[in-house]
Amino acid sequence: MLHTLxxxxxxxxxxxxxxxxxxxxxxxVVGKPMEFWEKNMR
Ligand SMILES: Cc1cc2nc3c(=O)[nH]c(=O)nc-3n(C[C@H](O)[C@H](O)[C@H](O)COP(=O)(O)OP(=O)(O)OC[C@H]3O[C@@H](n4cnc5c(N)ncnc54)[C@H](O)[C@@H]3O)c2cc1C
Structure with missing residues (x-):
């Protein structure tokens, strides 16, 4: 059984x-790994 989302x-x-x-x-885990960093970091 899933315990944590x-x-x-x-x-x-x-x-x-x-x-x-x-x-x-x-x-x-939902979401694309390190998406914020990929889109916003130089
Ligand atoms: C312009 C800028 C530059 C920075 N530069 C640095 C740096 O050089 N070095 C450093 O150490 N820190 C830096 N930081 C700070 C760093 O980005 C944050 O401390 C760190 O990313 C926070 O991690 P987090 O996991 O809390 O959030 P985030 O990195 O924001 O990750 C949260 C993720 O959840 C996703 N998400 C949100 N809602 C949902 C949903 N409903 N379903 C699925 N996915 C979802 C988002 O798209 C995101 O990818 C910078 C921040 C900014 C704004």
Whole structure:
């Protein structure tokens, strides 16, 4: 069963996903990874 839904795949969302993976908590990340950075950083 899905336990946690993470909305947004920026640095904080991906960090949370990595942490949950270590603790074996089922989770789903929605969004394109690092989309804000890809579009806005030089
Ligand atoms: C112009 C600018 C320059 C910056 N330069 C730097 C830098 O050089 N170095 C540095 O360390 N920090 C920099 N920052 C700060 C850095 O961008 C933020 O601290 C960091 O991106 C925050 O991460 P976050 O995961 O909270 O949010 P974000 O990076 O914003 O990630 C959130 C993601 O969630 C997505 N999202 C939102 N709503 C939904 C939804 N409903 N469904 C799916 N996806 C969704 C967004 O599209 C986004 O991709 C800069 C910020 C700005 C504005």
């Amino acid at each position: 993470i909305i947004g795949a920026g640095p904080f969302g991906l960090t949370l996903a990595a942490h949950l993976k270590q603790t074996a908590i089922d989770h789903l």
